[in-house]
Amino acid sequence: MRSExxxxxxxxxxxxxxxxxxxxxxxxxxxxSTEDSSFTWPPPGLTLRWFGAAWERPDIWAALGLSxxxxxxxxxxxxxxxxxxxxxxxxxxxxxxxxxxLLVVLPIALPGIITGISLRSAFNLADIPFSFxxxxxxxxxxxxxxxxxxxxxxxxxxxGNLIEASMDLGxxxxxxxxxxxxxxxxxALLAGGMLAFALSFDEVIVTTFTAGQQQTLPIWMLEExxxxxxxxxxNVVAMVVVLVTFLPxxxxxxxxxxxxxxxxxxx
Amino acid sequence: MTALAETPPRPAREGPGxxxxxxxxxxxxxLLALLLGPPLLWLGVVYLGSLFALLxxxxxxxxxxxxxxxxxxxxxxxxxxLRPANLDIIxxxxxxxxxxxxxxxxIAFPIAYYAARYARGRWKAVFYLGIMLPLWxxxxxxxxxxxxxxxxxxIVGWGFExxxxxxxxxxxxxxxxxxxxxxxxxxxxxxxxxxxxxLPFMILPIQAALERVPPSLVEAAGDLGATPxxxxxxxxxxxxxxxxxxxxxxxxxxxxxxYIIPQIIGTSARFIGLAVYQYQGTAGNIPLAAAxxxxxxxxxxxxxYVARRMGAFDAL
Numbered sequence: 001m002r003s004e005x006x007x008x009x010x011x012x013x014x015x016x017x018x019x020x021x022x023x024x025x026x027x028x029x030x031x032x033s034t035e036d037s038s039f040t041w042p043p044p045g046l047t048l049r050w051f052g053a054a055w056e057r058p059d060i061w062a063a064l065g066l067s068x069x070x071x072x073x074x075x076x077x078x079x080x081x082x083x084x085x086x087x088x089x090x091x092x093x094x095x096x097x098x099x100x101x102l103l104v105v106l107p108i109a110l111p112g113i114i115t116g117i118s119l120r121s122a123f124n125l126a127d128i129p130f131s132f133x134x135x136x137x138x139x140x141x142x143x144x145x146x147x148x149x150x151x152x153x154x155x156x157x158x159x160g161n162l163i164e165a166s167m168d169l170g171x172x173x174x175x176x177x178x179x180x181x182x183x184x185x186x187x188a189l190l191a192g193g194m195l196a197f198a199l200s201f202d203e204v205i206v207t208t209f210t211a212g213q214q215q216t217l218p219i220w221m222l223e224e225x226x227x228x229x230x231x232x233x234x235n236v237v238a239m240v241v242v243l244v245t246f247l248p249x250x251x252x253x254x255x256x257x258x259x260x261x262x263x264x265x266x267x
Numbered sequence: 268m269t270a271l272a273e274t275p276p277r278p279a280r281e282g283p284g285x286x287x288x289x290x291x292x293x294x295x296x297x298l299l300a301l302l303l304g305p306p307l308l309w310l311g312v313v314y315l316g317s318l319f320a321l322l323x324x325x326x327x328x329x330x331x332x333x334x335x336x337x338x339x340x341x342x343x344x345x346x347x348x349l350r351p352a353n354l355d356i357i358x359x360x361x362x363x364x365x366x367x368x369x370x371x372x373x374i375a376f377p378i379a380y381y382a383a384r385y386a387r388g389r390w391k392a393v394f395y396l397g398i399m400l401p402l403w404x405x406x407x408x409x410x411x412x413x414x415x416x417x418x419x420x421x422i423v424g425w426g427f428e429x430x431x432x433x434x435x436x437x438x439x440x441x442x443x444x445x446x447x448x449x450x451x452x453x454x455x456x457x458x459x460x461x462x463x464x465x466l467p468f469m470i471l472p473i474q475a476a477l478e479r480v481p482p483s484l485v486e487a488a489g490d491l492g493a494t495p496x497x498x499x500x501x502x503x504x505x506x507x508x509x510x511x512x513x514x515x516x517x518x519x520x521x522x523x524x525x526y527i528i529p530q531i532i533g534t535s536a537r538f539i540g541l542a543v544y545q546y547q548g549t550a551g552n553i554p555l556a557a558a559x560x561x562x563x564x565x566x567x568x569x570x571x572y573v574a575r576r577m578g579a580f581d582a583l
Contacts, residue, residue: 005385006495012377017394019374020401020466023412026422030415039418041425081306088302092295100303103310109516109571110564111524113540117547117560118317121324124553141314144306172280172288173298195403202405205527208544221407225414225531238408249403253396 024242031239036232050232060237063220070132070216071200074139078196079189081140082147090155091163107142115142116209123210130212138210139203143196150192150256151185158184191255194248202245217241325557336553344554348562353542357562360539364522367461368469368515374462375469375514376507382470383477398474402467410531413460417532419449447534457533461522468517476510477503512574519570523563539563 005013031050033043054060082104088094089101107115119138128134158181166176204218211219221241224234280289291298326340347353382394401409416422427436440446440453447453480503488498526540537545539562546556 005381009377009381009385013381016374016378016466017397019463020397023409023416023463024401024404026415027408027412038420039415040420041415041422077309081309084302085306088299092299094299100307103315104306107310107314109520110567111520111540113524113526113543114321114560114564115314115317117543117556118314118321120547121553121557122317122320125320125323137313141310144310167288167292170280172282172284173291174284174288198403202407204407205525209547218405218407221411222527225407225411234411238405238411241405241408245404246400249399250396253399 027235027238027242031232031235033232033235036230039231050236053230054233054236054240057233059215060217060220060233063215063217066132066214067201067217070135070139071197073136074143074200075193075197077136077140078143078147079193082144082192082196083151083185083189085144086148086151086155090152091160104145104148108145112142112203112205113209116206119206120209130210130214132214134210134212135207135214135216138206139200142203142206143200146196146199147189147192150188150195154185154188187255191252194252194255198245198248202241321557321560324553325561327554327557329552329554344558347555348558353559356537356539356542359536360523361566363458363461363538364519366458367465367522368518370458370462371466371469371514371518372473372511375466375473379470379473379507379510380477380503383474383480384482398467398470402471406464407527409464410460410528413456413463413532414451417449417451417456417459419451421451423450451532452534454533454536457529460528460532461518461525464528465518465521468521469511469514472513472517473507473510476507476513480506509577512577516567516570516574520563520567523566 029043030039032046032048033040034045034047034049035043085100085104089097115138119134122128123130123134162180162184163176166180167173171179202218204216204222207216207219208222215223217237221234221237224230224237228234280286291301324336325344326342328337328339328341328343329335330337348357378394378398382391382398386394418424424433424436427433436450439455440449445453445455447456450456450459484502484506485498488502489495493501524540526538526544529536529538529541530544539559543556543559546552546559550556
């Protein structure tokens, strides 16, 4: 096999990766800019002032708090439902199996605005007022698929013989779950949970339809984008959001790397 | 397995947990129902229920004078969709989605091909994270970054000015239909941001498809005298096509439903997503918003059907 890529391919692939990353890096520079009313490039000077300004804004803290609470609860719901569904689909064949996997994927296969306006119509028809739980309802629904995808891939690699052996040796389902299944799928669940958390923490399209007057951090950012009030503070928040979402993604990557070595995969 | 379950090879388990386990082991259907019940209940009630609520609303209509929603079933709202202004919105959105999809394929293909065929070891990880990080990083932050980039005083304008090509940018912006006051209020800006934001969704499936192409096939084509262009056209492209179609499902569907990018970057020309958002929000016309939302569902339904026939789901 030829191991060296042609030059044009290297250039095109490298340029593509740069195209993906430069805009995000640019945010980091703007967060330190002394300019406070326009997007002038290059920044006239560098300062740390806006970090202090952002720190003292109660509305940002409130929005951040709401986003973290919503993401935490949605992740827990998605973890339970996604894992149950993955266990059923990966371990058994049954009538309608395809339909189940389609149903799980549908909330992110259809445009987010469909999920959003559907939920809103449903709340409207059923006279349900907007609350913390209406946001969670939406978020958990589209987070299920992330957990499901991670869990189903792992369940397929864990040999069914392990579970049968455990049951044959007299373990109860609970013991099998605790000592055989969970240790094998734990990292996949953790990775799925982290991605679900990142997805929920960042979600804005569905949230605008289910939040009413409440402000999650993305909704706060959206309002700043539509009606800018204090641009430098927005820059700082944008930078912090990027850093915060990178952590779970890197974590998920290291957790699922090299999972070919999961016990029983080489049957 | 069923035969084994009926004659347990070991004594019955003890305690209530043990008895329950024995009972479940003999009836795998019950276990399956217990596993599937909660997620299906959630998705069935919350998600499908909401979709039906949406569908139902699209058959309601709004009283033009009182602004009240009339809950008798009618096709009048769908009739409103066929007004020229609304057809314009649908046409504009589909054209944008198609343009974004084509541009994404062009940019994604070299990245996916390099990552699938040449990247090894450390570079494999660099490419993987290099695609995953932008994919997962905040959507709004990405849109915001482009507002900074495309602003009149931003880095693109500065770049053109500093190499003495400011006139070129201005000439481009003067072109009606794609230009505007600055890049951030031009259709070109909307297009660029759509391509940027959905690009990772295109790279991943193409890469997955290309990773299944044995390198020997490409080499054989070369050995038999094919030029690189011929190899691409007759070997690589047909084999990558399911991946391309899978990626286009994402770029197409996401562009059809987005209402934030055209609101923040671009002209005030409306797209389907923005129309849905405005009809349900400021206008309070939920039936028309619902009918508009059915359009992308229909388009994606046809698209998914065609994609399935082309084998795109194997590349997901």
